[in-house]
Amino acid sequence: MLQIAQLRDNKDKIVEALIKRNFKEAEEEVNRVIDLDKERRNLVQDLENTQSESNNLSKQIGMLMRAGNKDEAERVKSQTTSLKEKVKGLSEKLNIVEVDLKTELYKIPNVPNDDVPAGTTETDNEVVHEHGEAPELPDEALPHWELIKKYDIIDFELGVKITGAGFPIYKGKGARLQRALVNFFLDEALNAGYTEVQPPIVINESSGYGTGQLPDKDGQMYHVGEENFFLIPTAEVPITNMYRDVILKETELPVKNVGYTPCFRREAGSWGAHVRGLNRLHQFDKVEIVQIDHPDNSYNTLKAMCKHVQGLLEKLQLKYRVLNLCGGDLGFTSAQTFDMEVYSAAQEKWLEVSSVSNFETYQANRLKLRFENTDKKKRLLHTLNGSALALPRIIAAILENNQTKDGIIIPEVLRPYTGFDKID
């Protein structure tokens, strides 16, 4: 959620930046917010003046009662009725305006950073870095959805029986490979100074609003009707919400947390041939890194988080590239996002395995996440997060890129974690 004061002060600049991310109604939407805010402030003034008047009369009544002057008290009482009605009317109006204002404000996405390239679709994303060589595959190289059957390590059909499409069952070395990767990713994050947390994987409504999944993405989350909970689409939600309504000391920055959780996404409407096998699932595992940092330092942090993710890919010896997402491809709440894509030799395409973003104050404003500097001034913090990493596509890439006639070779760094060096 953008700050209204910002919208008031830098309207033109913000509108211009929003257009870069293809938000066509930027100007009218911003104007609507500014108008509603003005209306709101007028109502607040009016209401508070009336309340003040009414409070004064009530105090008088109290004093008259104590003095035993009942008749005079009754007389003053009669004056309050009209004020009471006025207060009621004004606060009802104010309520409506405040709800409208919030609704409109929720419709405005975050303002992209200056370095975000213009563009409308993923083809406009800017490749900022590329690393590694594509592997040479044997002649009968298979895509991962064939390999998992061949070696019986991930079973989609069985998952259908238990739950439905997109909920695979990992078996034997498949399960162990996944567990090994999770542990490897967590250990790498610990070495980089992150604190490990295990958050709940169901969240309440307030948390959904806090990080911006609600109200615009509620169709993408699984809903637990009985309790009005949601299954998390990413660990970002519970981990960032730990800091909802929190005021940190400047000396506590940066806050660095890492968590491994399953993630659940309904992916309504995005099923199809291009998302075969492990490329898109309803439930998948992910290790997520989350940082909260000083506004002056958050872009250094963003860079460092990207470097961390790149380091993981390099250790796994996967060919990858880094994209600076263009305005049109940027997530709703993000100010700048770098995507890491791994090259899948068998599918001959790039698979997104990580998305590292700086949300600046957009989430912090909803979360009321602030810090207090030495002169006791409170300011909103910047929040950042990134996958480090999402498991299924990494597994897909490892299976495909490391396949040989004699089986799938496990990357060296993983062998202490898997306890085996080959899937055959």
Add this chain to the structure above:
RNA sequence: AGAGGAGUGGCAGAGUGGUCGAAUGCACUGGUCUUGAAAACCAGCGUACCGCGAGGUACCGGGGGUUCGAAUCCCUCCUCCUCUGCCA
């Protein structure tokens, strides 16, 4: 899940219809005293919103209600504690 009790400022804890944004203690900040520290003493010490400002308004777990007036009364939800039941 059932029965009972409780939720007040950073913490502890008073307050059961008006002068309560809220006693008191601790903690914290500044000052006096001291070579320095401690102690003692004095002063300050919540958040948000509106306003150029003076100032105003709201907030005593959340929401709603009664009343001229609510921390205080009523309804509802949440959380915690005790007992009973159930269960990884």
